[in-house]
Amino acid sequence: MGSDIEHGHGHGHGHGQQGRGRRFLAAVRHLITPHTHDSADKTDAALESSRLGLRVLGISFMILVVTASAQAVVVALSGSVALLGDTLHNFADALTAVPLAIAFSVGRRAATRRFTYGYGRAEDLAGIVIVLLIAASALFAGYESVRRLFDPQEVGALGWVAGAAVIGFLGNEWVARYRIRVGRRIGSAALVADGLHARADGFTSLAVLLGAGGVALGLPLADPIIGLLITVAILFVLRDAAREIYHRLMDAVDPALVTLAEEIIAATPGVSRAGSIRLRWIGHTLRAEVDVLVDQEMSVVEAHHVAVDVEHRLIHRLPRLGAATVHTDPDGPELTHAHRPLIAHRPGGHSGTRPEPA
Structure with missing residues (x-):
């Protein structure tokens, strides 16, 4: 979401x-x-x-x-x-x-x-x-x-x-x-x-x-x-x-921005850990697309509140960030099951919950 x-x-x-x-x-x-x-x-x-x-x-x-x-x-x-x-x-x-x-x-x-x-x-x-x-x-x-x-x-x-x-x-x-x-x-x-x-x-x-x-x-x-x-x-x-x-x-960004985004996400209440983080410049404004893992027992409403909190913190603390899209995933056995239909469509066949190394 x-x-x-x-x-x-x-x-x-x-x-x-x-x-x-x-x-x-x-x-x-x-x-x-x-x-x-x-x-x-x-x-x-x-x-x-x-x-x-x-x-x-x-x-x-x-x-x-x-x-x-x-x-x-x-x-x-x-x-x-x-x-x-x-x-x-x-x-x-x-x-x-x-x-x-x-x-x-x-x-x-x-x-x-x-x-x-x-x-x-x-x-x-x-x-x-x-x-x-x-x-x-x-x-x-x-x-x-x-x-x-x-x-x-x-x-x-x-x-x-x-x-x-x-x-x-x-x-x-x-x-x-x-x-x-x-x-x-x-x-x-x-x-x-x-x-x-x-x-x-x-x-x-x-x-x-x-x-x-x-x-x-x-x-x-x-x-x-x-x-x-x-x-x-x-x-x-x-x-x-x-x-x-x-x-x-080529949509390159300073790796320090990715590290800062990881720290912001990890410090957000309700987030178990950060998944993939994608940043890109559009003109002189940054845009972010991130995945975050939350307790799989959370309700949809609770997970949505966490996503909004992550987005708000990123926009306030990440320099030049104009917009962020936050997707929540269940942190637990359900994660693999939830992404099973998509794995074959992703490069390398991975779940996409971890950022790829530079």
Whole structure:
């Protein structure tokens, strides 16, 4: 037996967002159909995470546009091809906020008969786009570095170029820290990946700075050599971002969460022991499906009360858990008999009452 009670934390509704003054976010929101949920508290919690994610995207979008615009002015003054590439790159990367903003907005839609778990997985799809953009950043930086290694370009107004590179690095690093911090806070792998993307772009800007310094010291090949080193750094960022998204797509969770869930279940009055525990991320919210064993002499009503208590404790104590389905099994000889019709349909022919080892 089970239930799907979800829990929020008392955040207030705020469907009228135009007063916030962010036209970019408002434009995206107008594309999305309004949503409804059965539980007001659950809606508040989901909306708060989505609003926070959208706020991060809007602010970081504006920061990156201002950063790239400042670099564009210096490009016009210096004629630096390297800085031009970095500037165009930063303008393009500011637009990565678009797929994520759409994903956050789509994720707020109510579940349907076709998408019964809702639309939270849209974030993971946006994460794939971001990983591809990081890969494109690495290819672009590597190509430009190799090209300049064999065909060095003269750079003028080195002081201005260095200043613009610093602006590019600081802007991207600020955005990276902001996105990563909030992404981890709300459990969004896609937002964390986008923060890592911004960090990779900061490395690209830093390459322009160090290259300009090398040229000023009479080392014309310093720029492309440092560019190649920065490309390697971007590849490490790509690895981390790809791993983050891969884990989400494969329904991976931190094993410590499973251990915590086991402890919560074991401490619940009426539970003999925990059975199988399955956790998965849907967007930036966890969902749990667990089996618990109770005294086989319990009545249906008593077992249901235990299941509800387990669910309530999990939702309160397991970070980012939005919903849990709890199934009770009799703990005793009746367990094997009760599951006999299902054993042949389960992998390995086991009863499924114990979690499989990782």
